[in-house]
Amino acid sequence: MSGLLLVLLVALIFVVLYQVARSSEMVARIQGEEVFDKKRNKILAFSMLVLMVAFFVGIYACHRYMMPLMAPQAASDHGKNYDFMFFVTLMVTGFIFVLTQILLFWFAYKYQRTGEKVPFHFAHSTKLELVWTTIPAIAMAVLVAIGLKAWFTMTSEAPKGAMQIEIVGKQFNWISRYPGPDGVLGKRYFTNINDKDNILGLDWKDQKNMDDIIVPNGELRLIKDKPVELLIGSRDVIHDVGLSHFRMKMDAVPGITSRLWFTPIITTEEMKKITGNENFVYELSCDQMCGKGHYSMRAVIIVETQAEHDAWLAKQQSYYAQNHTTEAPAAEAPKVDSAKSITMNIK
Amino acid sequence: MSNEATIQHDTHTHDTHDAHAHHEHAHHEHKQHFLSKYVFSMDHKIISRQFLITGMFWAIAGGLMSVFFRLQLGFPDQTFSVLSKFLGEWARGGKMDPEMYYGLVTIHGTVLVFFVLTGGLSGTFSNFLIPLQIGARDMASPFLNMLSYWFFALASVVMFSSLFINTGPASGGWTTYPPLSALKEASMGSGLGMDLWLVSMAFFIISSLLGGLNYIVTVLNMRTKGMSMTRMPLTIWAFLFTAVLGVLSFPVLLSAAVLLLFDRHAGTSFYLSEIFIAGRALPNVGGSAILYQHLFWFLGHPEVYIIMLPAMGMASEILSTHSRKPIFGYFAMILSLIGITVLAFLVWAHHMFVTGMSPFLGGIFVLLTLLIAIPSAVKVFNWLTTIWKGNIRFTPAMLFALGFVSLFISGGLTGLFLGNSALDIHLHDTYFVVAHFHIVMGISAFFGMFAGIYHWFPKMYGRFMNNTLGYVHFFITFVGAYVIFWPMHYEGVAGMPRRYYEYSAWESFKQFGELNQMISVAAIIVFFAQLLFVFNYFVSVWKGRKVTDPNPWKANSLEWTTPILPGHGNWDGPIPEVHRWAYDYKDNGEGGDFIPQHIPLREGEADEHH
Numbered sequence: 014m015s016g017l018l019l020v021l022l023v024a025l026i027f028v029v030l031y032q033v034a035r036s037s038e039m040v041a042r043i044q045g046e047e048v049f050d051k052k053r054n055k056i057l058a059f060s061m062l063v064l065m066v067a068f069f070v071g072i073y074a075c076h077r078y079m080m081p082l083m084a085p086q087a088a089s090d091h092g093k094n095y096d097f098m099f100f101v102t103l104m105v106t107g108f109i110f111v112l113t114q115i116l117l118f119w120f121a122y123k124y125q126r127t128g129e130k131v132p133f134h135f136a137h138s139t140k141l142e143l144v145w146t147t148i149p150a151i152a153m154a155v156l157v158a159i160g161l162k163a164w165f166t167m168t169s170e171a172p173k174g175a176m177q178i179e180i181v182g183k184q185f186n187w188i189s190r191y192p193g194p195d196g197v198l199g200k201r202y203f204t205n206i207n208d209k210d211n212i213l214g215l216d217w218k219d220q221k222n223m224d225d226i227i228v229p230n231g232e233l234r235l236i237k238d239k240p241v242e243l244l245i246g247s248r249d250v251i252h253d254v255g256l257s258h259f260r261m262k263m264d265a266v267p268g269i270t271s272r273l274w275f276t277p278i279i280t281t282e283e284m285k286k287i288t289g290n291e292n293f294v295y296e297l298s299c300d301q302m303c304g305k306g307h308y309s310m311r312a313v314i315i316v317e318t319q320a321e322h323d324a325w326l327a328k329q330q331s332y333y334a335q336n337h338t339t340e341a342p343a344a345e346a347p348k349v350d351s352a353k354s355i356t357m358n359i360k
Numbered sequence: 361m362s363n364e365a366t367i368q369h370d371t372h373t374h375d376t377h378d379a380h381a382h383h384e385h386a387h388h389e390h391k392q393h394f395l396s397k398y399v400f401s402m403d404h405k406i407i408s409r410q411f412l413i414t415g416m417f418w419a420i421a422g423g424l425m426s427v428f429f430r431l432q433l434g435f436p437d438q439t440f441s442v443l444s445k446f447l448g449e450w451a452r453g454g455k456m457d458p459e460m461y462y463g464l465v466t467i468h469g470t471v472l473v474f475f476v477l478t479g480g481l482s483g484t485f486s487n488f489l490i491p492l493q494i495g496a497r498d499m500a501s502p503f504l505n506m507l508s509y510w511f512f513a514l515a516s517v518v519m520f521s522s523l524f525i526n527t528g529p530a531s532g533g534w535t536t537y538p539p540l541s542a543l544k545e546a547s548m549g550s551g552l553g554m555d556l557w558l559v560s561m562a563f564f565i566i567s568s569l570l571g572g573l574n575y576i577v578t579v580l581n582m583r584t585k586g587m588s589m590t591r592m593p594l595t596i597w598a599f600l601f602t603a604v605l606g607v608l609s610f611p612v613l614l615s616a617a618v619l620l621l622f623d624r625h626a627g628t629s630f631y632l633s634e635i636f637i638a639g640r641a642l643p644n645v646g647g648s649a650i651l652y653q654h655l656f657w658f659l660g661h662p663e664v665y666i667i668m669l670p671a672m673g674m675a676s677e678i679l680s681t682h683s684r685k686p687i688f689g690y691f692a693m694i695l696s697l698i699g700i701t702v703l704a705f706l707v708w709a710h711h712m713f714v715t716g717m718s719p720f721l722g723g724i725f726v727l728l729t730l731l732i733a734i735p736s737a738v739k740v741f742n743w744l745t746t747i748w749k750g751n752i753r754f755t756p757a758m759l760f761a762l763g764f765v766s767l768f769i770s771g772g773l774t775g776l777f778l779g780n781s782a783l784d785i786h787l788h789d790t791y792f793v794v795a796h797f798h799i800v801m802g803i804s805a806f807f808g809m810f811a812g813i814y815h816w817f818p819k820m821y822g823r824f825m826n827n828t829l830g831y832v833h834f835f836i837t838f839v840g841a842y843v844i845f846w847p848m849h850y851e852g853v854a855g856m857p858r859r860y861y862e863y864s865a866w867e868s869f870k871q872f873g874e875l876n877q878m879i880s881v882a883a884i885i886v887f888f889a890q891l892l893f894v895f896n897y898f899v900s901v902w903k904g905r906k907v908t909d910p911n912p913w914k915a916n917s918l919e920w921t922t923p924i925l926p927g928h929g930n931w932d933g934p935i936p937e938v939h940r941w942a943y944d945y946k947d948n949g950e951g952g953d954f955i956p957q958h959i960p961l962r963e964g965e966a967d968e969h970h
Contacts, residue, residue: 016442023888027895034828038905057754057831061762064838071842079850082871095786099853102783106773109737113769116744121762124683124750132953133749134946136686141745142738146692149737153730156780160730161723163782168719184546184637203634204641214636245716249637250540251649253714253789257855257868260786264715266649267539268633271716296868300789300857302533304540304547305458308860 051128058125065118084257085288088295088316089275091167092260098163105152167261171274175240178233180297181213182245182252182265185306187231187297188212193224193331198244203267206248210336213248217333227332231312233297235277236322242274252310253301258284262300277316284316400510402502403928407509408487409820412813414509414516415480416894418471421520423887425468432456434880436862436873450528458861459548462531463523465859466549469534470557471519472802474564477667478606479512481809483567485670486575486599488816492919493593495584495936497929500577504570511567515560522556530557533859535660538631538652542623545638555624558617565610565617572603572610579603584918586938590694591957593917593942594687597694598673601701602666608705609662616655623647650715657708665704667801669697671808672739672768675761677942678811679743681915682758683750684953686943689742696735703732713781714788722781729779736772740765751953755913756830757815763838764807770842771800774849789859792852795845803841810837810893817897818912822925823904829896833889840886844879851875916956917942940967 041049087096179190179198190213192198199222205214212229215222235241245254247265254273255262263273285293299310317325401407428447431440439454450460487505491498499505522529531549532541536557544551579600583592622628623644631652632644680687687693710729713722743765752758774796777783787793810833817825856869863869863876911920918938922930936958944955949962961967 016445023891027892030829030832030892031826031895031899034826034832037828038826054752054754057759058752060835064835067839068842072846075847075850079847079875082854082875083850084854084868092786095782098780098782099777102777102780106776110769110773113740113744114766117747117762117765117769120744120747120750121752121754124747124752126684126751126753129951129953130751131947132684132751132945134686135688135745135749136943137689137691142689142692142742145741146734146738149734153733153776156776157727157730160726160780160782164723164726164780164785165719167782167785168722203636206636206641208639249635250543250546251537255789255855255857257786257790260855262714262785262788266716267635268645268647268649269716292867294867296866298855298857298866298868302462302537302540302859305462305531305861307462308458308862309865311866 054126058122061118061121065115065122068114068118085284086279087258087260088279088284089256089259089261089277091163091275092258093278094163094166095260098159101159102156105156109152167275171242171272172240175242175274176236177242177244178235179213179244179246180231180233180254180265180312181248182254182299182303182310183248184250184304185299185310186229187252187254187299187310187312189228189231189233189312190332191226191228191234191326191329192221193226195221195224197221199223199225203248215332223333224331225333226326226329231297233312233314234322234325235314235316236319237277237280237316239319240274240276242272245271245273250303251301252299252303255298255300256295256314257298258295258314264301280316280318281314282317400506402498402506404487404491404499404502404505405820405926405928405930407505408484410509411479411483411487411512414513415476415484416897418475418480418516419890420894422468422471422476423890425464427884427887428456429461429464429468430880430883432461432861434877436864459528459531461861462533462547462859463529463549463553466531466533466536466557467519467523467529470530470561473534473663473667474561475512475516475519477801477805477809478568478663479564481667481805482599482602482606482670483509483512483571485595485674485809485812485816486571486603488820489595489919490575490578490599491582492819492922492926492930493596493917493942494579494582494587495918495938496578496582497931497935499574500582501574504574508567508570508574511563511570515563515567518556518560518563522553522560525552525556527551527553529553535653535656536620537656538620538623538649539635539637542620542631543635543637543642544624555621558621561617562614565614568606568610572606575599575603576607584935584938587918587957590691591938591941593673594676594690594693594697595670595673595917597697598669598676601697602669605662605666605669605701605704609659609666612655613659616652616659619655620652650712650717653712653715654709657711658705660711661708662704664797664801665700667805668768668808669700670812671764671805672697674808674812674815675743675764676746677917678757678761678815679746679765680943680945681815681913682753682755682761683747684753684914684945685746685750686945687742688745688748689738690941690943692738693742696738699735700732703728703735707732707779710779710781710784713784726779726781730776732779733772733776736768740769740772755814756825756827756834757811759831759834759838760807760811760814763834764804764811766838767799767804767807767841771796771798771804775800786855787852789857790852791848791856791858794858795848795852798848799841799845803837803845807837810834813897815913816919817900817904818907818924819919819922819926821901821904822907823900824907824912825900825904826896829892833893833896836889836892837886840882840889843882844886847875847879911956914952914954916944916954918957921956921958 087093181188199219200216201214203214205211245263245265247267252265253262259275263271295314297312297314299307441454443451443456444454447460450457527548530553531547540546541550541554619630623631629644629647631649632647635642676687707729709725814825814830851872907924910924921936938957939960940957942957948955
């Protein structure tokens with residue numbers, strides 16, 4: 014019923030608007046089209062100025078509202094680069110933006126029709142056109158240069174001594190794997206996967222797997238000021254490791270291992286102080302559409318000191334040990350994972 | 361393929377009634393059977409209206425979908441009876457199911473990009489304006505032209521039917537990346553819905569190819585005497601390059617779709633490798649999911665320009681006409697169109713910076729991508745110079761053309777962030793992208809389209825659209841578009857991912873809840889303003905103020921030399937000969953400020969563009 018009323022209401026508004034609009038045509042006929050058109054043209058020209066002012070005031074108001082809600086400063090070295098580049102690009106584009114928008118609305122207002130006049134015939138000027146081909150070209154060259162420098166830095170080989178963590182996406186949660194004491198991740202293959210005791214398909218013939226630690230909710234434990242290289246994979250469809258606080262992301266593609274490295278520079282605890290938010294937490298979001306649970310594919314990232322990390326590591330049991338003891342009581346504990354809470358979210 | 365031959369039958373009839381050509385003409389049209397005149401028509405003007413009205417249907421459907429998912433995004437903890445009314449089991453109790461949310465997002469994207477802004481935009485205006493502006497009686501092949509529409513209609517029917525099947529429509533996003541789209545285990549929408557999506561797209565591609573080839577042939581071969589390429593209005597140049605882009609890139613999408621169908625049903629592994637899903641390891645090894653993305657974006661990026669170029673062409677024409685000034689830098693405009701067309705094929709992988717592709721290759725694509733800023737900047741400055749010192753008439757068409765320029769600037773500049781891989785690595789797939797492409801190719805292309813409709817409506821129907829409603833439509837849409845999409849840039853900079861059903865569980869993104877509400881409310885208002893436009897359109901078709909002057913805008917191009925309501929064949933008498941370029945807005949020596957293309961050069965007058 015309310016739906017019907019709404020439809021009727023909208024129809025009514027349209028009809029009223031239409032009648033008002035029709036009557037304006039009527040007024041035009043009474044006043045004489047010419048006079049009416051002239052008046053209307055003047056009003057519309059003025060509205061261009063109003064629109065321009067409203068536009069910039071709106072942008073300012075939006076900025077004021079949004080800034081307190083934005084993400085805190087970048088929490089990685091690459092992220093700092095990113096923030097700098099973003100600023101430079103914003104200045105370049107912001108300048109062009111303000112200039113061209115003002116010109117557009119100002120010209121529209123200034124050169125409104127005020128009557129028949131001999132048109133200003135100005136169809137071509139090589140000099141002007143060269144100017145506005147060259148200046149953008151130079152600006153672009155600068156942006157490309159800065160951009161590529163940052164790009165090749167962040168996509169270069171990870172520094173020696175970087176810690177390696179594997180992060181694997183599946184519908185709809187993340188699984189992370191740490192190399193254990195030997196510092197090397199063992200081989201895995203998708204045909205070995207089973208959800209009971211080998212969620213990543215580790216190859217048990219590979220001795221390097223024996224000490225690998227798997228965290229089934231994808232928690233990433235990173236060390237402040239220590240470079241980390243993520244080896245990124247997927248079990249099923251394409252996912253994407255989104256690290257918004259670190260200003261990076263990389264797709265997780267089945268059949269391919271992609272890599273991403275960076276150095277975290279602010280611990281979670283420090284960030285809580287910086288943001289003044291007791292609940293602050295670094296989050297890993299899935300940034301590539303992966304199915305109905307896409308929006309809930311979340312993992313937590315903890316940036317800690319070396320000492321804290323070592324203490325955590327010491328308490329972990331290898332995945333092999335968890336699943337290959339006669340009575341494995343501890344094995345189920347970490348499995349209260351996001352997978353379950355997510356299914357609850359969806360249903 | 362001569363001009364006269366194509367509609368031999370019609371002109372013949374005209375000749376027999378030569379004495380009262382105009383009067384008899386109308387009479388003759390009445391005698392034509394309804395089916396052959398309005399349904400299986402081979403008249404480019406009718407076909408263009410068919411494209412436009414089908415496009416409008418899809419725009420409303422696609423817009424309504426966005427209203428639905430905006431309700432979910434703005435008010436995730438509330439229920440809406442309107443949702444359960446429209447979506448039935450997919451929104452039990454008024455709460456939208458995530459599967460349906462993703463289905464709506466997918467179909468919204470697909471139909472707006474392809475059916476509205478490709479079929480509805482270049483289908484409408486290429487068809488309508490090419491013969492009228494180059495001086496031809498119809499397309500090179502009116503029959504293929506008719507087929508082009510009917511394949512589009514078929515594609516529409518298939519796509520629409522996919523909304524009603526019990527596993528729901530395709531739901532992997534409009535890009536439908538495999539493996540998600542290839543495996544029915546991966547999502548409900550990857551079942552029958554995905555097959556229908558692929559079949560529908562195949563029909564659409566056929567439609568687009570038939571249309572595009574026709575446009576190219578017509579522009580190259582059927583220009584009237586004196587209409588050299590460099591005398592053509594910029595609209596025609598834009599339609600020509602649009603068609604070239606489509607003809608060269610759509611087949612690649614077709615191949616991507618066919619391979620995807622094979623992977624889905626024939627057990628091949630073009631896109632699949634090492635997948636464990638629904639409790640078992642699939643046998644497919646050796647394919648590459650990234651291959652599909654290359655194929656898709658090889659069309660997908662040119663597609664952006666397929667959408668933009670017609671809008672650019674029409675904006676150029678309208679800005680010049682209503683400023684009473686020649687377009688500034690005609691040749692620079694053509695060169696920049698060429699530049700954009702060529703570069704369009706060389707930048708596709710900038711959509712794939714974060715797929716793990718070779719960083720070196722990424723670097724090349726950064727360079728090529730940012731190059732596009734140069735022709736785009738040239739166009740913007742040329743538009744600004746066109747209105748500079750003009751004598752501007754603020755018709756609804758002119759307002760939308762000005763709005764188009766504003767939006768093109770705003771959306772184009774944010775492309776410089778996304779095209780730079782070191783920034784894209786953070787902004788990719790966030791709301792920054794959503795804001796960017798909605799402004800630059802969604803709203804601004806829509807503005808070009810609205811400008812075109814308001815401007816050429818008198819030629820289409822012999823009546824004007826209501827101005828006042830046009831102004832209301834403009835102001836609500838222009839302000840609304842910025843209110844909706846401007847704040848999304850901020851959300852994107854904060855890393856908020858797109859295609860999320862809900863954000864409330866995220867510590868990093870939940871602070872935008874209030875903003876999302878505001879955006880949703882604005883989106884709903886803007887949606888109703890578009891209905892107002894549709895209302896204005898259809899009321900004006902029958903009730904609009906009648907056109908009495910065959911050249912109501914005092915424009916130069918040839919379409920205004922036809923009778924107010926041209927029949928099939930466009931000109932009653934011979935096709936006019938062209939003597940000058942399309943933008944001779946200057947003193948005509950008799951107090952007028954324009955000289956149409958068919959007026960011979962005065963003595964001693966130099967032709968600026970031979």
